[in-house]
Amino acid sequence: MLQRVLVWDVPTRVFHWLLAVSFAGAYLTAESERYRDIHVALGYLMFGLLLFRLVWGFAGTAYARFSSFLYAPSAVVTYVRSLFSQQPQHHVGHNPAGGVAIFLLLLLGLLISVSGLGLYWELGDEDWWEELHEIAANLMLLVVLVHIAGVVVSSVLHKENLPRSMVTGYKTAHADQGIARPYAGLGLGMLGVVAVFLLVYLGGLTF
Amino acid sequence: MLLDKYWLALSACTLLLAAPAFAETPQEILDGYTTQAKSADPAFSAFDATRGELFFKNTHGNDWSCASCHTQNPAGAGKHAKTDKPIEALAPSANAERFTDPKKVEKWFKRNCGDVLDRECTALEKGDVLTYLLTIK
DSSP states (O other): OEEEEEOSOHHHHHHHHHHHHHHHHHHHTSSOGGGHHHHHHHHHHHHHHHHHHHHHHHHSOGGGSGGGSOOOHHHHHHHHHHTTSSSOOOOSSOOHHHHHHHHHHHHHHHHHHHHHHHHHTTOSOHHHHHHHHHHHHHHHHHHHHHHHHHHHHHHHHTTOOHHHHHHHOEEEEEGGGSOSOOOHHHHHHHHHHHHHHHHHHHHOOOO | OHHHHHHHHHHHHHHHHSOOOOOOOHHHHHHHHHHHHHHHOTTOOOOOHHHHHHHHHSOSSSSOOTHHHHOSOTTSOEEOTTTOOEEOOOSTTTOTTTTOOHHHHHHHHHHHHHHHHSSOOOHHHHHHHHHHHHHOO
């Protein structure tokens, strides 16, 4: 029987939206020295989020685990083809194409973080890091746009509001497909750490 | 390790992407601005160190001037106006690496003119500033 079940745990949702905000914010503050401190703070935030996600991809709940959305290339092709057929494949967690987008976003995000650190900490050749930083950031923007387009297409095809699921954590599925624990405490703890970090780094808060 | 492979792939890719910067002297970069300034204005005669110094030290509608970060003494170390991060000396007499990499020069003129003037600098402005910096011993 179909019912409202929890699919995305709180840390995964907190990660998702903070990553989106930090990437968008850093992209918009890239061109001016005036916003350099905001850009760098958002970069550190993004790096921290990605490191957390690497751990959560092994230690998290069922649909947050890398193993749950690591598909063979043929499965990705089959999925995309099914979208143009009468019976589009449906997945409770990430679909195979979405899984590819997420691995790409994680990889590009890490490249952007490491190259940004290389630039800011002046570890070696500035031009080298900068090329990497800009190319990876523009590729990431491209993947983000494809990801958003995919979310819209999937939401329409399956008549389910995927962005809302990433906010509430809930989807309509069979009762046994839900996850048991939301890990709300961990998610709220992440928000707290991020808030303190931004206040200290940008707001000059001292203890 | 999987991570090592990423690093290897990453290094290989970026080595291919990062073309070697062609080293020039500040004078060659200045000559380039002379050519550009002449083509922009046939009446152009020469760059002016005093004009460059005024341009460098004055604001241009925004709260920042070049000197906000590079200080009134470009032969000494500067300090980022937002992050307080140290900035190496700008005058070629104090820092031999300055104005030897055309790509880097254009990148920083573009970024910093954007912050100071809300536009790109003209060849005349860049030439004046570089002429001023070259007079600093």
